Amino acid sequence: MPELPEVETIKRGMAAALLGKSISNMRVNRYDLRIPIPQDFAKRLMGKTITKLERRGKYIIMHMGADIVAILHMGMSGRINIFPVGIEYAAQKHDHVVFNMDDGTCFAYEDPRRFGMLYLADKDWRKAKRFAFMGVEPLDDWSGADLFESLKNKKASIKSALLDQRVVAGLGNIYVCEALFRAYINPTRRSNSITKEEAGKLVKHVRDILEESIKSGGSTLKDYKHTDGSLGYFQHGFAVYDRAGKSCPNKDCASNILRIVQAGRSTFYCSSCQK
DNA sequence: AAGTGGGCCTGAGAGC
C-alpha cells in the first residue's frame, strides 16, 4: 500500500526516467477508476511535455507543459511500470493507461483494485478540496508544537488522527502503527490527551521512520514495487505491523503484539510498551 | 459538527 515513502520513491523513479520527455502516443484501456478518467484525457495530454514532478501527501503531481497538471494517486494497489528505451513494454492485466514518450520510453499506470485516481487539473490544482485542507508535509517544517496544536481539541483516537490527511499528509496505516510503537504511545489514547512532550516524540519518530523507509526504497507489501519492478526492503523492519501474536521486539518485554480494529482499520501494538 | 462506518475493488491466502 503506497504511503508517503513509496509515493516519494515512485516519484523519484518517474523523474529520473521521464522528465523533459513528451507524450507521442497514449492509450486509455479503462476509464472507470474510482474517479472516472475524463473522456478527453488522452486528447488533452497528447504532445505535452513532463516538465516537473512533485508529491503532495500520497499524490503525484505531473506538470504537463505550462498549464495542465495530471494528478495521480495509487490507491491501494497502484503502480507505475516504466520501460526504458530498449526494454519492451510488457502489458499487465490492469494497465489502465499506457504512455509512449517521444524518445521511446514507455510507462503504464497499473491498478488492479482501481482505488487510485488519475485526473487533470490546471495551475490551481491546490485549490481542490482534497489539497486545500490537506495537512502539513511531515518531512517539511513540522514540529511537536504544531502537532500538539492540531490534536488538542480532537477527541478521536491518536491513531485515527494521524491517519487523517488533514492533520498530517501522507501517513497510512503501516507507518502510523510503527511510529506509535516507537513513541511508546497507545493507539487508543484520545488525541487531546497527548502531551506536548509526547507530540514532540511522535513527530520525531514519524519523520525518522519516513526517512528510513525512503532510504531503503519504500516498503514492499504484496502490492508495492518500484517503477522498474524491483522491491523495497523496509518491510523487514516492521516492529508491530502485521505481527499480531508475535513477541514484542523489545528484548525486555514478554508481551505479544495485539491486533485491534479502530475506525474499521487494523491497529497493531504492544499494550505493555505503549502507554 | 466531529467522528464513524459503508462502499468501492481485486487478489492473496485461509479453510474445508
Place this chain on the structure above:
DNA sequence: TGCTCTCAGGCCCACT
C-alpha cells in the same frame, strides 16, 4: 486439489 470466503485499506460521503 479446487473451490469459496474473508480480508486488506485510502479516500469519499452519508449518517449520527
